[in-house]
Amino acid sequence: MPSRPDGGATATATRVLHGIGVSAGTASGPVVIIHRAPAPDPDEPATTDPALASRQLRAAMRAVAAALTERASTAPAAARAVLEATASMAVDRGLAKAVDRELATGSGLGRAVSDAVDGYCARLRSLGGYPAERVADLQDVRDRLICELRGLPAPGLPDLLGPRILVARDLAPADTATLSPRTVLGILTEVGGPTSHTAILAAQLGIPAIVQVAGLADVEDGAVVGMDGSLGEVLLSPSDAEVALLAERSRRRAAVLAGPGGAGATRDGHHVALLANIGTAADAARAAAGDVEGSGLFRTEFLFLDRATAPTLAEQTAAYTGVLRAFGTRPVVVRTLDAGADKPLPFASLGPEANPALGRRGLRLSRVREDLLATQLEALAVAHRATSADVRVMAPMVSTVEEAEWFAVRVRAAGLPAVGVMIETPAAALRAEQVLSAVDFASIGTNDLAQYAMAADRLQGELAGLLSPWQPAVLQLVQVACAGGRATGRPVGICGEAAGDPLLSLVLTGAGASSLSMAPSRVAAVRAALRLHDLDTCRRMAAAAVSARTAVDGRRDVLAMADPALADLL
Amino acid sequence: MPTRTVALASAVGLHARPAALLTTAVNESGLDVTLALGAGQPVDAGSILEVMTLGAGHGDLVTVSAEGAGADAVLDGLVALLTRDLDAE
Numbered sequence: 096m097p098s099r100p101d102g103g104a105t106a107t108a109t110r111v112l113h114g115i116g117v118s119a120g121t122a123s124g125p126v127v128i129i130h131r132a133p134a135p136d137p138d139e140p141a142t143t144d145p146a147l148a149s150r151q152l153r154a155a156m157r158a159v160a161a162a163l164t165e166r167a168s169t170a171p172a173a174a175r176a177v178l179e180a181t182a183s184m185a186v187d188r189g190l191a192k193a194v195d196r197e198l199a200t201g202s203g204l205g206r207a208v209s210d211a212v213d214g215y216c217a218r219l220r221s222l223g224g225y226p227a228e229r230v231a232d233l234q235d236v237r238d239r240l241i242c243e244l245r246g247l248p249a250p251g252l253p254d255l256l257g258p259r260i261l262v263a264r265d266l267a268p269a270d271t272a273t274l275s276p277r278t279v280l281g282i283l284t285e286v287g288g289p290t291s292h293t294a295i296l297a298a299q300l301g302i303p304a305i306v307q308v309a310g311l312a313d314v315e316d317g318a319v320v321g322m323d324g325s326l327g328e329v330l331l332s333p334s335d336a337e338v339a340l341l342a343e344r345s346r347r348r349a350a351v352l353a354g355p356g357g358a359g360a361t362r363d364g365h366h367v368a369l370l371a372n373i374g375t376a377a378d379a380a381r382a383a384a385g386d387v388e389g390s391g392l393f394r395t396e397f398l399f400l401d402r403a404t405a406p407t408l409a410e411q412t413a414a415y416t417g418v419l420r421a422f423g424t425r426p427v428v429v430r431t432l433d434a435g436a437d438k439p440l441p442f443a444s445l446g447p448e449a450n451p452a453l454g455r456r457g458l459r460l461s462r463v464r465e466d467l468l469a470t471q472l473e474a475l476a477v478a479h480r481a482t483s484a485d486v487r488v489m490a491p492m493v494s495t496v497e498e499a500e501w502f503a504v505r506v507r508a509a510g511l512p513a514v515g516v517m518i519e520t521p522a523a524a525l526r527a528e529q530v531l532s533a534v535d536f537a538s539i540g541t542n543d544l545a546q547y548a549m550a551a552d553r554l555q556g557e558l559a560g561l562l563s564p565w566q567p568a569v570l571q572l573v574q575v576a577c578a579g580g581r582a583t584g585r586p587v588g589i590c591g592e593a594a595g596d597p598l599l600s601l602v603l604t605g606a607g608a609s610s611l612s613m614a615p616s617r618v619a620a621v622r623a624a625l626r627l628h629d630l631d632t633c634r635r636m637a638a639a640a641v642s643a644r645t646a647v648d649g650r651r652d653v654l655a656m657a658d659p660a661l662a663d664l665l
Numbered sequence: 666m667p668t669r670t671v672a673l674a675s676a677v678g679l680h681a682r683p684a685a686l687l688t689t690a691v692n693e694s695g696l697d698v699t700l701a702l703g704a705g706q707p708v709d710a711g712s713i714l715e716v717m718t719l720g721a722g723h724g725d726l727v728t729v730s731a732e733g734a735g736a737d738a739v740l741d742g743l744v745a746l747l748t749r750d751l752d753a754e
Contacts, residue, residue, distance in 0.1 A: 180685065183685065183688075183713055184713060184714065187712050187713050187714045188692075188709055188711050188712045188715075189708070189709050189712025189713070189714040189715035190712070190714055192709070192712075215714050215718060218718040219717065219718060222717075222718070222720045225677065225680050225681055226680050226717050226718070226720070229680075229717065233714070401677070401681070402676070402677055403676065403677050403678040403722050403723050404676055404677075404723055441722075
């Protein structure tokens with residue numbers, strides 16, 4: 096173990112910091128702090144020699160571009176393109192001239208850079224879509240230029256000298272693009288929520304992560320910490336015994352996960368299909384190569400985002416055929432376009448909305464832009480005929496029987512074999528029996544169901560407590576929806592983050608879920624959890640979670656009913 | 666001043682790869698080249714930020730202008746870029 100750099104008088108007692116564990120697993124090692132980007136120096140003098148300042152600016156621009164190009168040369172292919180594009184912005188002629196104009200008004204150099212970049216950012220944002228997404232890259236350029244001009248270390252992820260635990264206020268998308276489980280032992284952030292970019296990426300990569308860690312700002316660069324991404328605990332200056340205990344927990348977890356693979360089932364043989372959530376053709380290929388029974392959620396948005404015009408029938412057909420072929424005879428549940436005011440598409444914009452999450456998104460958008468849905472269904476039908484795959488098509492954001500019927504008519508008319516709906520509104524959950532009578536299956540999206548049941552914005556990290564899938568109100572809606580499935584004989588699966596939580600997977604199974612669809616990295620832990628428990632225990636867990644007084648009580652009560660070996664999976 | 670006006674072929678509009686290819690070609694030419702959307706104000710066609718923030722979409726009419734030795738040949742090359750769907754290739 097590395098020696099403790101602060102092993103002197105200040106670090107004799109272990110202190111524990113708490114946060115929200117968002118990616119399971121344990122780690123210990125030295126931390127590296129990802130610096131927050133500094134603002135321009137507030138005491139910066141006004142520019143009196145614009146020509147000199149302009150030369151300093153151009154030197155800084157060249158230095159920043161060179162550093163980015165250098166990083167690009169050793170980065171993986173996907174990250175390389177991002178870094179090279181960012182490097183070209185760093186030496187952009189338009190940016191240099193815009194800064195010159197600010198300098199001519201007497202602005203200090205840092206302030207001039209900041210104002211010139213803000214001007215471009217506002218214009219990019221107003222264009223929406225792909226240009227708007229470049230704002231983060233351009234802000235990264237600004238931060239790097241300001242650091243260069245102020246003689247400060249570059250912000251963002253430094254080149255790691257060895258395995259480290261990353262500590263940051265929050266991680267920018269540009270930082271996470273280059274993360275590797277080989278060098279990143281774990282991730283700790285001060286802010287961010289369980290559905291933040293950082294959390295989702297860490298879980299996908301299998302890197303332990305804790306967000307909203309209180310007191311993290313006091314941790315110093317190079318300090319040794321231990322962390323448990325399941326418990327959401329950070330140990331400052333852990334003892335050798337504590338480090339050994341963390342490692343032991345990782346080892347036991349690996350042992351439980353090493354059990355036999357195959358179809359998901361409880362100890363007494365009740366089958367629960369274990370499915371993968373996928374978002375791209377590459378995801379499909381990776382997931383299909385793994386031990387999963389199919390895909391319970393194929394998000395088709397990737398084909399539509401970053402585009403000025405809708406993808407053509409031929410383009411969609413090729414993409415869907417590729418995904419269906421990857422899964423062979425295993426089922427693939429395709430969700431039709433889930434776009435709306437928060438994920439605006441230039442070719443399908445219905446104008447700005449005050450409450451995008453409550454606006455014309457998902458199926459509501461499809462009903463206004465029926466042409467988009469028609470092309471998508473036709474492409475799926477052609478892909479289905481070409482592959483004879485077990486394709487099932489479902490609509491996002493359904494609230495009523497009429498909406499389900501409207502969708503079912505079109506899917507069946509396209510010649511597709513199975514039609515279903517997402518249950519992500521309380522209305523659809525409460526009326527699941529009636530909604531299911533119009534379709535062949537349903538899938539509960541727990542993230543949106545929690546957002547709408549609790550009236551809490553998913554994008555607000557501060558509302559994480561309200562958005563917990565353990566909220567008894569949310570689980571009661573899940574139970575009601577599953578009861579609708581039993582009454583109609585139609586399967587009801589789960590495809591939200593909750594499905595990938597080993598403890599919750601037992602509750603969801605007990606509530607009556609027929610399948611669980613999750614990030615592929617979660618499947619092994621959920622399979623192991625199911626195998627440790629019989630269906631009757633799962634049912635008692637579901638009843639306990641729904642009747643619990645609070646989300647925290649519910650989780651505690653269910654954990655107390657679980658096999659002790661389950662604790663190693665969390 | 667030599668000038669060409671063409672309809673933009675790129676399906677995604679003038680950003681991402683199409684914009685990068687255009688600005689690279691302009692910078693390699695060594696000439697000052699401007700780009701205008703419709704009847705709008707011309708911008709520096711060698712600046713990726715200026716080109717992207719123009720907001721030119723598929724089918725929009727754009728005008729490239731250049732001055733200096735070989736301007737016509739440079740513009741012909743740029744027109745060839747603008748009238749292909751660069752993102753699809």
